[in-house]
Amino acid sequence: MVWLQYVLDAIGTGALYALMTLGLALVFSVMGLMNFAYGQLIMIGGFTMIMLRDQPWFVLIAGTILAVVLVSVLMERLAFRPVRHASAMTMLITSFALAQFLQQAARVAFGANPKPLKQFDGLSKQYELGSLRISTMSIVTLVVTIIVLVSLALLLRRTNIGIQLRASTEDVEMAALVGIKSNRVIAAAFVISGTIAAIVAMLFFSSRTNVSWSSGESIVLIAFVGSVIGGLGSMVGAALGGFLMGFVYTMLNALLPMELRVFADAFLYLLVIVVLLIRPAGLVAAKGVRV
Amino acid sequence: MGNSVSTWSRWAWLTGLLVAPLIVLTVLVVVLNDISLVQRGATALILMVVVIGLHVFSGNSGVISFGTVAFAMIAAYTSALITIPAAQKPSLFPSMPGFLSWILDFSVPVPLGILIAVAFTAFIAFLVGIPLVRLSGLAAGIGTLAFLVVVTVIVTKWKSVTRGESTMVGVPKETTIWWALAGAILAIAIAAMYQMTRRGRRLIATREDDKASMAIGISIPVERLWGWVFGCSIAALGGALYGHYIATFSASTFGFALTFFTLAMLVIGGLGSLSGAVIGVLAVQILSEFLRTIETQGLGPIPQIEAPGLTEMVLALIMLLVLILRPQGLTAGREVTDWIHRRKPSQAPVAAEQSDVEVDA
Numbered sequence: 001m002v003w004l005q006y007v008l009d010a011i012g013t014g015a016l017y018a019l020m021t022l023g024l025a026l027v028f029s030v031m032g033l034m035n036f037a038y039g040q041l042i043m044i045g046g047f048t049m050i051m052l053r054d055q056p057w058f059v060l061i062a063g064t065i066l067a068v069v070l071v072s073v074l075m076e077r078l079a080f081r082p083v084r085h086a087s088a089m090t091m092l093i094t095s096f097a098l099a100q101f102l103q104q105a106a107r108v109a110f111g112a113n114p115k116p117l118k119q120f121d122g123l124s125k126q127y128e129l130g131s132l133r134i135s136t137m138s139i140v141t142l143v144v145t146i147i148v149l150v151s152l153a154l155l156l157r158r159t160n161i162g163i164q165l166r167a168s169t170e171d172v173e174m175a176a177l178v179g180i181k182s183n184r185v186i187a188a189a190f191v192i193s194g195t196i197a198a199i200v201a202m203l204f205f206s207s208r209t210n211v212s213w214s215s216g217e218s219i220v221l222i223a224f225v226g227s228v229i230g231g232l233g234s235m236v237g238a239a240l241g242g243f244l245m246g247f248v249y250t251m252l253n254a255l256l257p258m259e260l261r262v263f264a265d266a267f268l269y270l271l272v273i274v275v276l277l278i279r280p281a282g283l284v285a286a287k288g289v290r291v
Numbered sequence: 292m293g294n295s296v297s298t299w300s301r302w303a304w305l306t307g308l309l310v311a312p313l314i315v316l317t318v319l320v321v322v323l324n325d326i327s328l329v330q331r332g333a334t335a336l337i338l339m340v341v342v343i344g345l346h347v348f349s350g351n352s353g354v355i356s357f358g359t360v361a362f363a364m365i366a367a368y369t370s371a372l373i374t375i376p377a378a379q380k381p382s383l384f385p386s387m388p389g390f391l392s393w394i395l396d397f398s399v400p401v402p403l404g405i406l407i408a409v410a411f412t413a414f415i416a417f418l419v420g421i422p423l424v425r426l427s428g429l430a431a432g433i434g435t436l437a438f439l440v441v442v443t444v445i446v447t448k449w450k451s452v453t454r455g456e457s458t459m460v461g462v463p464k465e466t467t468i469w470w471a472l473a474g475a476i477l478a479i480a481i482a483a484m485y486q487m488t489r490r491g492r493r494l495i496a497t498r499e500d501d502k503a504s505m506a507i508g509i510s511i512p513v514e515r516l517w518g519w520v521f522g523c524s525i526a527a528l529g530g531a532l533y534g535h536y537i538a539t540f541s542a543s544t545f546g547f548a549l550t551f552f553t554l555a556m557l558v559i560g561g562l563g564s565l566s567g568a569v570i571g572v573l574a575v576q577i578l579s580e581f582l583r584t585i586e587t588q589g590l591g592p593i594p595q596i597e598a599p600g601l602t603e604m605v606l607a608l609i610m611l612l613v614l615i616l617r618p619q620g621l622t623a624g625r626e627v628t629d630w631i632h633r634r635k636p637s638q639a640p641v642a643a644e645q646s647d648v649e650v651d652a
Contacts, residue, residue, distance in 0.1 A: 034429060079611060086618035089355050092432070093558045094614045096551055101607035107600030213600070217547070221440070228433040266444040269437035276437075277422050280430045 005132055006254040012138035014246035015145040016203055020219060021226035021242025022152065022235065023196030029169040029233045030189040032088060036095040037075060039220025040102035041068050041194060045201025046117070046211035047110060053118040065198040071102075072194025076187060084186075099220070107213035114212035123206050137207050148199060149239065152192070156235070161188050169233060222246075229275045231282025240284060298487050305483045305628045309569050310476050313339075317472045329468050335576040336471035337533045339569060342553045342560075343478040344526030346568035348518045350557065351486055353498035354427055357550055358419075358435030361442040362412050362523040363530025364545035368446060368453055370408035370531040371462040374401050379461050386451040401465040405531040409524055416523035417516070424515035427501075439550065446542040458541040459534075466536035474532050478525050482565050485521055494518045498563075559613050561620025566627045574621060579606050 024038045048067040052060045075098060083094050123137045156162040161184075167175040168185045176182050204219070205211060222245050230241020248271065252264040260267075275283070313336070320332040345359045372394055375383065380395045387395055399407065419438060426434045446453045453459065485491040494514040496504040501511060534540060552575075560571020581590070582602040589595035613621070 034432075079615065082615040083618050086614075087562075088428070089349075089353075089562060090558065090614060090618045092355065093554060094611065097555060097607050097610040097614060100551060101604060101611060104600040104604035104607060108598045108604055112599050221436075225433055225437065228429055232429060262448040263444055266441045266448075269440040269444075272437045273422070273434055273441075276426055276430050276434050280426055 006251060008132060008134060008138070009254070010247040010250035012141055013250045014243040015142050016200065017222055017226060017246030018239040018243040019145050019148055019196060019203070020200045021223045021230065021238045021245070022149075023193045023200065024220070024223040025227040025230070025232070025235060025238030026196070027189050027193045028227060029235070030165060031080070031084060031172070031186050033080060033091045033095065034224060034227075035075075035080075035193075036092070036220055036224070037079075037099040037102055038193070038197060038223060039216030039218075040099050040106075041072055041075075041197035041216070042201045042204060042219050043106060043211065043213065043216035044068055044071055044102070045198045046205045046215055047106065047115070049202065049205055050115050050117060050211060061202065064202060065195055068198035068201065069191055069194035072190045072197065073187060076190040081183075081186075099216070103213055103216065110213060112213070114210035116210050117205055117208060119209070120206055140206075141203050144199060144203060148196065152196075152235075155192070161185070165189060225269075225272055229272055229282055231284035234282070234284045237282050237284030241282065244283075301628060302483050302487050305565065305626055306476075306480050308627045309479050309483075309566060313472060313475055313569075317468060321468060331576070331580050333466070333468040333471040333536060335572060336468065336475045337466070337529055337536060338553065338556070338576065339475045339572040340471075340478045340529030340532060341526045341549075342556050342568050342572050343475075343482050343565070344522045344524070344529060345553055345557050346522070346562075346565060347482050347485060347525055348515075348522030350563050350565070350568065351491060351494045351498060352515050352518050353563075354424075354515065355429075355432045356435045356519075356522075357432055357554075358423070358438040358442075359523060359526045360530075360545050360550045360553060361439045362416055363526045363533065363549075364442060364446060364542065365415060366405075366408040366412040366527035366530040367534030367540060367545065368459065369411050370401075370404040371459050371534050372452075373397075373399050373407060374404035374463050374535070375461050376463075383454065383461055384451065388451055391452060401463050401535055405528070405535070408531045409527045412527035412530075413520055413524040416520050416527075420516045420519040420523070424512050424519055439547075443542050443546055453542075456541060458539055460539050462534055462538045462540075464535060464538035466532050471532060471536070474528055478528065479565065479569065481521070481525065482568075485518075486565065490514065490517055555610050559610060559620055561622030561624050563624035564622050564626045567620050567622040567624060570621055575606070575610075578609060582606060 024035060027033055027035050045064050045068045048064045049060065052063045055063065079094060079098050080091070083091050123135070123140065125136045126133050156166055164175065164180045164185050165188060167180055168182065172182065223242060226242035226245040227238045228241070229244070230239070231237025245268070249264065249268050252267055253261060256264060256267070317332060317336070320328050341360065341363050345356065348354070348359065349356050375398060377396060377398045384395065423431070423434050423438065447455055449455065486495065493504070493509045494517070496509060497511045497514055505511060530545065537544070556571040556575045557568055558571070559575055560569070561567030579602060582605050584590050585593050585596060586598070586602045587595065
């Protein structure tokens with residue numbers, strides 16, 4: 001039964017990581033940009049939660065989403081649009097620089113020390129199912145992940161902008177030729193990516209005690225790696241890659257012998273290298289994506 | 292274009308033009324004899340070695356590497372482990388694992404230590420490179436990034452050998468600004484030489500057109516592996532010099548921050564040219580020291596602005612502006628010699644062995 005407990009915990013983490021990765025992969029598939037500043041969006045979401053801590057819950061949720069989406073859209077308009085046609089390396093470094101800028105701006109604005117978050121006692125409540133424990137937080141994470149995945153799938157398949165988005169994912173130049181406005185589609189991708197980042201921020205920071213200016217760093221690393229091993233340009237692949245990162249990491253932490261447990265990250269990233277060598281295009285390779 | 296210029300003369304011109312201002316600046320800094328200025332100059336020169344290492348692989352192959360800094364880290368730790376006086380070692384590494392206990396029994400002079408560290412790191416780079424060079428594009432980015440994470444985790448957590456988070460101390464502090472200058476000159480000379488030999492030209496060919504280069508019989512993994520090992524070895528030299536310069540360091544000294552900083556220098560200078568690597572380091576370093584001065588003591592009419600992170604924030608903002616306004620970097624991927632050879636091609640000696648190397652800058 002202890003195995004089942006590990007699997008349960010790993011699924012919770014995996015679901016959150018899958019969401020995280022999806023937000024990053026969406027922008028990549030539309031404009032070929034690996035947005036390093038994505039993690040900073042989640043950090044900004046965390047600080048917004050602190051600023052809105054005394055507001056009713058719906059103001060907190062709406063405010064956080066609004067703030068993060070705003071930064072996400074501004075990011076695209078001011079930093080990424082000018083370099084859209086530059087080399088992939090230049091775009092990557094631009095997002096690197098932007099991430100650094102946002103991070104240091106948060107350090108200047110909120111100080112170098114972590115800021116405490118409001119604790120939501122209801123979320124840490126544990127339910128017992130036989131010998132299995134499951135917290136409200138894991139249930140909420142799972143439910144929210146499923147809702148976001150389903151709405152994203154509906155959005156991409158049923159709505160006009162969603163279909164345009166998918167068309168641009170396939171071939172951005174061809175889509176432009178048949179009259180799809182790239183600027184609109186890319187802006188839409190950043191709105192969706194920002195919304196997902198805000199949701200991830202709320203889920204992520206609900207189970208943490210503080211936010212610091214460096215909170216976004218490790219998050220983007222996971223999403224970055226998850227989307228590449230999952231398969232660039234494929235939404236299913238991204239979700240799978242992110243999920244696997246979370247799942248394998250939790251399992252490694254639970255199952256590695258004590259003296260090797262501190263090296264869990266090293267094992268995880270070694271696995272990443274192995275996956276890349278066997279399948280350089282990712283586990284679910286999208287057609288026509290150059291990697 | 293200077294098609295009639297021999298390889299040797301091109302090499303001498305490029306090396307000379309890049310090295311001369313460095314020598315002038317270093318002498319100036321030493322003559323001014325301001326301690327903090329000397330410190331900044333030495334740091335800039337050492338960073339330049341690492342950035343040139345990055346350029347030798349990424350600049351010539353067009354494949355991004357987030358992992359090069361890991362080799363600077365490996366070399367710094369290796370050199371530290373073998374140069375710390377044997378008398379101090381037992382107290383610094385009380386629980387050194389048995390199979391490495393021989394390290395405790397000896398110590399070598401710093402120059403030899405650096406040499407051994409670079410050779411050892413080159414070997415590691417070779418082993419790691421065999422699989423990694425097969426990746427390109429973002430997969431290469433992730434693969435090398437994953438390697439950086441692996442090395443960082445090992446260095447941080449393998450306390451008995453690396454002292455983990457409680458930093459490496461007692462490392463002989465022997466690097467001076469002259470050593471740093473020598474390192475930078477050596478790195479420039481080797482990098483300039485490499486990109487003018489057949490090996491280097493082949494790697495550049497794979498960057499320009501991978502299919503065409505394969506069609507004329509170039510093996511992309513082989514050429515990338517050479518570039519990778521050369522580049523990582525140069526970065527290793529920088530790392531070892533840095534270790535003996537700051538004398539106290541930990542994994543975070545060489546982590547993501549340094550990776551970002553060196554990559555930014557390379558891109559701002561202009562990816563694809565050695566001149567870009569050198570100019571990028573100078574530009575970013577001068578700018579960041581200027582900002583740091585304002586943050587710590589104010590500068591002339593500008594009052595001191597005390598806010599941790601301000602320097603880094605403005606620096607990142609300026610990098611963003613350079614990237615947006617000049618995505619090709621300051622040199623746009625050209626070498627300083629391109630201008631000179633274009634202006635007076637006939638004055639340069641005509642090469643007899645033209646068939647040896649295709650020169651078409």
